[in-house]
Amino acid sequence: MATVKNWQLDRQMDYPYEEHRPKKQWAIVFDLNKCIGCQTCSLACKTTWTSGKGQEYMFWNNVETKPWGSYPLAWDVRVLEKLGYQHWDKNKPYSGKTVFEAADPAEKAVHFNPQDEDWMYPNRGEDDCTGNVSGGKYLTLPHDNWFFYLPRTCAHCTYPACLAACPRKAIYKREEDGIVLIDQSRCKGYQECVRACPYKKSMYNPYTRVSEKCVGCYPAVEEGKQPMCVQNCIGKIRIMGFINPPWNAREDNPVDYLVHKKELALPYYPQLGLEPNIYYVPPIHANREYLIQMFGPKVEEVIENYKKIKNDPITQGLLVLMGSTDNIIHRFKVSEGSAYAFDEKGDQIVRVPVTEPLFIRTPWDEKLGVIRNNTP
Ligand code: SF4
Ligand code: SF4
Ligand code: SF4
Numbered sequence: 001m002a003t004v005k006n007w008q009l010d011r012q013m014d015y016p017y018e019e020h021r022p023k024k025q026w027a028i029v030f031d032l033n034k035c036i037g038c039q040t041c042s043l044a045c046k047t048t049w050t051s052g053k054g055q056e057y058m059f060w061n062n063v064e065t066k067p068w069g070s071y072p073l074a075w076d077v078r079v080l081e082k083l084g085y086q087h088w089d090k091n092k093p094y095s096g097k098t099v100f101e102a103a104d105p106a107e108k109a110v111h112f113n114p115q116d117e118d119w120m121y122p123n124r125g126e127d128d129c130t131g132n133v134s135g136g137k138y139l140t141l142p143h144d145n146w147f148f149y150l151p152r153t154c155a156h157c158t159y160p161a162c163l164a165a166c167p168r169k170a171i172y173k174r175e176e177d178g179i180v181l182i183d184q185s186r187c188k189g190y191q192e193c194v195r196a197c198p199y200k201k202s203m204y205n206p207y208t209r210v211s212e213k214c215v216g217c218y219p220a221v222e223e224g225k226q227p228m229c230v231q232n233c234i235g236k237i238r239i240m241g242f243i244n245p246p247w248n249a250r251e252d253n254p255v256d257y258l259v260h261k262k263e264l265a266l267p268y269y270p271q272l273g274l275e276p277n278i279y280y281v282p283p284i285h286a287n288r289e290y291l292i293q294m295f296g297p298k299v300e301e302v303i304e305n306y307k308k309i310k311n312d313p314i315t316q317g318l319l320v321l322m323g324s325t326d327n328i329i330h331r332f333k334v335s336e337g338s339a340y341a342f343d344e345k346g347d348q349i350v351r352v353p354v355t356e357p358l359f360i361r362t363p364w365d366e367k368l369g370v371i372r373n374n375t376p
Pocket of ligand 3: 035037038238
């Protein structure tokens with residue numbers, strides 16, 4: 001085992017390979033306060049990548065309703081139970097064990113092995129809320145019942161468990177963008193990656209008899225475009241870009257800005273130790289204990305930061321850039337009421353008003369001499 005730096009845990013940890021950070025690291029930020037659970041992202045991925053034989057059950061992108069939804073069945077509950085007690089004091093390094101540190105000597109990572117039936121219910125728990133609904137409580141507002149949608153893709157982790165566990169060295173992380181891929185010609189279908197990935201984002205194809213996973217839409221990324229699940233997001237809750245570690249963060253990089261500069265987004269289940277590269281703006285209405293378990297001890301602070309956006313035109317500008325272009329935004333700026341996005345060469349991709357102009361149409365149109373109303 002090598003000793004590597006995990007900035008999300010604020011400490012060193014054990015990992016089977018030496019630390020190596022790619023030139024650029026693919027990342028997505030999701031604003032969970034805006035996801036409407038429409039599953040357009042799931043279908044955008046499905047129709048692009050997983051409509052072949054043996055892929056029928058696969059959703060490389062899925063959206064689950066938390067706390068009850070999960071695909072495969074109870075994946076996070078089962079991983080967390082195997083990991084055991086995860087101690088993490090606020091503003092201190094994580095003091096529990098990661099999946100690599102808690103593994104038996106014969107294993108690379110603490111894991112569970114999903115069975116066929118675990119993959120059979122991708123919509124389990126969809127739209128189920130938690131809390132007691134009784135005595136007409138559902139008719140009162142505000143109420144205690146809550147749920148939120150959690151869209152998930154592979155996190156193209158800095159320390160992937162799938163890669164660590166592969167005995168064939170068929171899994172690799174690309175130097176140019178940090179995307180984690182399975183070399184289909186080297187894979188022999190042993191499914192060690194399926195067992196080891198705690199997020200359960202490596203999947204076995206029983207027809208081709210090799211494992212597959214989200215490819216980060218690398219052909220689009222190579223062309224400067226965001227992935228299909230991002231481009232097609234109806235709620236405009238996502239932005240894909242390249243994240244730097246905190247010591248190299250750039251203020252004009254949209255992902256660095258949201259994660260490092262403003263501390264509005266957190267990785268999910270960082271205690272597992274993979275340094276996952278999907279980040280979430282936590283939902284402000286959900287149970288805090290649950291959110292702390294999922295996003296770590298900074299949740300409260302991050303939610304408070306989110307509530308301050310109403311007085312922060314720069315962050316407002318960045319949020320309206322989300323979903324405003326198919327291209328990858330490498331740099332952004334906000335000035336005089338407009339938000340600007342730039343590509344890698346520094347050329348402007350898009351400009352959007354931070355606040356949409358409001359036009360009020362009078363019922364009587366002077367020019368045409370007609371009354372306008374909305375009755376057909
Ligand atoms: S999320 Fe899972 S499949 Fe994706 S890189 Fe991390 S360990 Fe591998
Ligand atoms: S990045 Fe591409 S391959 Fe991965 S989940 Fe999104 S659409 Fe699917
Ligand atoms: S398309 Fe966007 S809004 Fe719809 S479920 Fe996916 S992430 Fe949520």
